Amino acid sequence: MGGKFQEDIVVKIYGDSISGNCLKVAWTADSLGLAYDWIEVDIIKGESRTPSFLAMNRAGQVPVVVLDDGRALSQSNAIILHLAEGSALIPDDAYDRARMLEWMFWEQYSHEPYVAVARFQVRYQGRSVADLEPGLVERGKAALQRLEDGLAASSFLVGERLSLADVALVAYTRMAGEGGFELAEYPRVIAWIAKVEQGLNIT
Amino acid sequence: MGGKFQEDIVVKIYGDSISGNCLKVAWTADSLGLAYDWIEVDIIKGESRTPSFLAMNRAGQVPVVVLDDGRALSQSNAIILHLAEGSALIPDDAYDRARMLEWMFWEQYSHEPYVAVARFQVRYQGRSVADLEPGLVERGKAALQRLEDGLAASSFLVGERLSLADVALVAYTRMAGEGGFELAEYPRVIAWIAKVEQGLNIT
Numbered sequence: 047m048g049g050k051f052q053e054d055i056v057v058k059i060y061g062d063s064i065s066g067n068c069l070k071v072a073w074t075a076d077s078l079g080l081a082y083d084w085i086e087v088d089i090i091k092g093e094s095r096t097p098s099f100l101a102m103n104r105a106g107q108v109p110v111v112v113l114d115d116g117r118a119l120s121q122s123n124a125i126i127l128h129l130a131e132g133s134a135l136i137p138d139d140a141y142d143r144a145r146m147l148e149w150m151f152w153e154q155y156s157h158e159p160y161v162a163v164a165r166f167q168v169r170y171q172g173r174s175v176a177d178l179e180p181g182l183v184e185r186g187k188a189a190l191q192r193l194e195d196g197l198a199a200s201s202f203l204v205g206e207r208l209s210l211a212d213v214a215l216v217a218y219t220r221m222a223g224e225g226g227f228e229l230a231e232y233p234r235v236i237a238w239i240a241k242v243e244q245g246l247n248i249t
Numbered sequence: 250m251g252g253k254f255q256e257d258i259v260v261k262i263y264g265d266s267i268s269g270n271c272l273k274v275a276w277t278a279d280s281l282g283l284a285y286d287w288i289e290v291d292i293i294k295g296e297s298r299t300p301s302f303l304a305m306n307r308a309g310q311v312p313v314v315v316l317d318d319g320r321a322l323s324q325s326n327a328i329i330l331h332l333a334e335g336s337a338l339i340p341d342d343a344y345d346r347a348r349m350l351e352w353m354f355w356e357q358y359s360h361e362p363y364v365a366v367a368r369f370q371v372r373y374q375g376r377s378v379a380d381l382e383p384g385l386v387e388r389g390k391a392a393l394q395r396l397e398d399g400l401a402a403s404s405f406l407v408g409e410r411l412s413l414a415d416v417a418l419v420a421y422t423r424m425a426g427e428g429g430f431e432l433a434e435y436p437r438v439i440a441w442i443a444k445v446e447q448g449l450n451i452t
Contacts, residue, residue: 144331
């Protein structure tokens with residue numbers, strides 16, 4: 047994506063440790079060896095809705111990063127694309143890069159709103175799995191099946207190398223069990239999660 | 250985003266003319282002077298769910314493009330980022346590029362699911378505006394207000410030049426009235442729509 051990998055960039059990451067979207071940013075920064083400060087923002091306590099937070103991000107969403115020049119960025123996938131510019135987490139080949147972006151946009155539209163939301167409702171809002179809205183569960187399962195199918199021909203989502211597509215998708219997929227999804231039904235997904243965790247050095 | 254603008258790329262665009270997501274791709278291709286064939290796919294008639302379409306895109310969504318080497322890509326925003334690589338529709342500056350991506354991910358997560366869905370329900374499913382789900386309307390209005398706020402300091406979403414952020418956001422914003430939203434409440438958005446339409450040479 048043009049530009050050079052800036053290994054000395056210093057950022058502040060405002061994030062909630064329970065949020066996969068926020069963890070994506072930390073994992074990317076760690077993987078790149080970037081220095082940063084993590085500022086914990088408790089969503090459930092309303093800390094992303096305070097006047098000072100809203101001044102930084104009007105949408106009241108985490109993660110937000112503040113770059114070393116003081117400028118802010120939001121949207122997890124936009125942030126990791128920015129941080130990882132010029133690094134091995136973004137494929138050199140233009141078509142592979144497009145496929146990485148395809149997965150990343152799909153993640154925000156067709157995966158996160160179901161897999162992450164089910165998990166949030168069960169784990170943090172006390173809803174039982176049986177009481178989840180059936181459409182939510184159905185679409186979450188469809189997303190997991192789509193991942194299973196997408197991993198039929200390669201070890202990672204884009205070919206044989208870890209990319210930001212894997213970072214973006216693994217975040218909530220590895221927590222899907224907390225929302226009542228049976229990951230055991232998706233064996234390629236399970237193997238992929240282990241590989242991505244190993245590649246990112248997370249457990 | 251690295252790479253060179255390929256002005257001789259020939260693509261097939263599979264799209265439904267009623268879909269803003271599909272129009273984004275046509276506008277981008279037209280703006281870049283790319284040659285392409287448009288293959289109309291009628292979503293309402295189920296043409297995106299036929300076996301032959303699903304073989305091309307398992308998710309059964311339009312748009313899909315098939316590049317001149319026969320490889321397919323889906324996800325409107327990933328497609329336009331690929332087609333426009335190296336062109337003036339993508340800012341040179343790394344931070345501006347990140348802000349463009351921020352708007353594009355936000356569009357798919359916080360704008361399209363409300364503004365486009367309300368319009369689809371009213372115009373194509375015969376629902377009255379009064380019967381729209383209140384949360385849908387509220388979030389659609391919040392998205393339009395976020396755009397209005399985002400245009401306070403600049404003519405386009407990222408500075409003073411048209412970028413893919415404008416292409417992605419204008420698609421359903423200009424049709425918001427069809428879903429019962431009152432664009433007159435967002436005067437900067439109205440002025441911006443006119444500028445983007447002029448920049449893309451669409452009416």
